[in-house]
Amino acid sequence: MEMFYPEAFQQALSMVLTPTLFYWLAIGIFLGVGVGAMPGMSAATGIALMLPLSFFLDTAPALGLLMGLYKGAVYGGSIAAITFATPGTPGAAATTYDGYELTKQGKGRKALEMALYASITGDTLSDILTIFLAPALAIIALTFGPAERFLVAVMAFVLIGALGGKHPIKGLISASMGIFLATIGSDPVSLSPRMTFGFWWLRDGIGLIPMLIGIFAMSKMIEEVGLIAVMKKGMEKTKGAVDRITSTGPGLTIKEYLSCWKEMLIGTSIGSFAGMLPGLGATVGAFLSYSVAKQISPNRDKIGYGALEGVAAAEAGNNATVGPTLIPLLAFGIPGSASAALIGGGLALQGATPSPRMFELFPHIVYALFMILLLGNVFNLVIGRLVSRFYARLGLLPKNILVPLIMMMAIIGTYASRSNRYDVAVMLIIGLLGYCMRIAEIPSAPMVISFLLAPLMETSIRRALMISRGDWAQAFSSPLSIGLIVATVVLGFVSIWFQRKQMIG
């Protein structure tokens, strides 16, 4: 594999520099900021709902729509956090501390603008890191044989399970369930049906769209239906909070923005690391950045009491995970987070299934994705600047309209992708499973990620065993394999220890 393919780069340029891409990227960001601004919605829900639509678009516009949604939603979460002290997405929870304090002090507009600029700064710098790091790692990944690929997938499985939530065992149960669900359908070697429970429509396995929409959109809406019915939970936010944000107040000055450079740098570094490592993500990135900034920032005494520095660290921290979360996906074919799994799903629907040979087989798509990552930041800046104060009102949208609307979109989206009503049945069953997991506090992201990882694991191990003529010891005898086994065991223990320490702390 070469480090750079000039022809593919030119092809990517012609794919990206089109009005259609600009149009869908703008729509993605416009919708994404809105999804992020609505408490209870997440980037994953928004991307899952738009996945069927992306199937009908060309590759670059489809990636523009999905990446725009992702970037927009991660930033949009800060709007509700600053306006109502209710984070729109879990990744924006750390923004609440200083953001809402600033709103109470009448500086909500400053906080919103700081959140936007810090998000764009963190996102852009981490995207540049992704563009340099992903191809280098992909070259390393290509030297791996099937046994090593299997072991890397096992390592990701352990990390995703162990770091997937506050209770590592539940994360591992979820990840194991994902492996089981991926075996429903046909055996990849003999193509004979297995685990179909006698249903002919399960012979192709569980489709990607029903799985993703069921887990990320339908299960959430079923939970909302349950909560509305049982707790009569409505929107308790007052219009006063929105008025404080939407009224004209002093905006952020360049001096104030530049004064937070250290916190943005902390957020970018920590967020990038959290994004790269499977199982972490925007929430961990934001909280780690915020707590580190609180300890080492020159203005640490002010952070927590309405300081722009706190908003800058948290927002740079969560948006800096967006690009790097694609590194394991593009280099190893391993989605490191729920959103990366959805982007991977979008790529698979376009016929470019993420794998360790992604750079070799589809360099033009990878380059187009890199360009979209950078372009998305410009669009996010402009659209975010225009709509953030208007979107602050989205938090007041009644859930009794929103919930049936999203359920309807989930049903139609699943149906429209293949005009197959059994896809809807699978989506509804998965939605119910996701709901049960939600109430049992079993994280669903590890299940989806391992569902996507399982085919890679199965085909790699079977290939490795064919090469070694069924000898397991010989299959994993290379020094690299032994190193990966040791690293997996060590990482598993370290991540469980890290979780325990965090819980005690």
Add this chain to the structure above:
Amino acid sequence: MVIKKVSINNRILGLILILLFVFLLLYVYNSDWAFRRARDNVALGFFPAIGLGLSILFALFLLIDRHSREVPKLLENPDARMFYIPLFAIILSWLYLLFINWIGFIIGSILALTPAIFILGFDSIKKALISAALISLVIYAIFTLLGIMLPKGLLI
């Protein structure tokens, strides 16, 4: 008579999961395809059993680890409505799909959305009807403009 509500802790959850996974493992074991071998000599039931075996192993840990007596927040005082309302929502969603295939997308969606919006707490049926009609028309317009096929029925 006062009926005491039972909270479901992680240990009970673990037991429920083990029962479910063991049932599925028995299904695999008793299937005629499970021991059939592919050309690489791997039995078809091997990987489903691996997924279920790992699930059982980790569910066993749920019985004994230090969080085993913790109760998930929504299961502290489980209400029967938490189980049958979602099930009801799933059945209605399936009926909605059949309904729009039979009667047509716009009319079917308005007829299904209006009571849903109203039951979920909208104060007036008239407002619910207007909201449902607007939502259905906007979605129809967007999907038609994008060239995405929506279910077609007897009416529009």
